[in-house]
Amino acid sequence: MGAIRRQITACSQAADVVQVNRSRRRGRPVLWELFVCTRHVWVANEWGSAHGRQPVEGAETACGLLLDHREPEEVFQSHGDMWLMSLTAATPEDHDGDWAATLHAAADMLHQPPTFGGRIAELLRQAASLAEQISGAGELEEQAVRRQVLSVLAVAETLATTSRQKSIEGRA
Secondary structure, rough: OOOEEOOOOOOEEEEOEEEEEEEOOOOOOEEEEEEOOHHHHHHHHHHHHHHHHHOOOOOOEOOOOOOOOOHHHHHHHHHHHHHHHHHHHOOHHHHHOOHHHHHHHHHHHOOOOHHHHHHHHHHHHHHHHHHHOOOOOOHHHHHHHHHHHHHHHHHHHHHHHHHHHHHHHHHO
């Protein structure tokens, strides 16, 4: 399976740096690459130390592009660990590893008037509805559904990051 593309920011600038995270396994394969502009280096800081950061070389790449080379289950876990838990405190462990139940719980925690949290809640409900289809799917269909769930989660993650960016810039 190829890299899962996610867009973490809504920035229209070209990326200046790429944060590369490698496995600790022999041969150190790349787990993910996050491209950010100078203004959004704080996003890369949340994803790891500056140790794996390097200038972008070659073709222009959009700020916020994340190329995730991990297996879908690892990407789901990343969504949970990196932003969903900090945003809602919902974890798959609280729901016996059931991602649909986790996403429904997270949406319930966020569902407020039609604000930022309400938009994310609706996306989480959409992802949860898709995730419910995984258990009855065949192998090829399951992979397609997992990609759809990850696409919806990526949009929700972008909204959350954009909101945090506005909050950070509002305080500066």
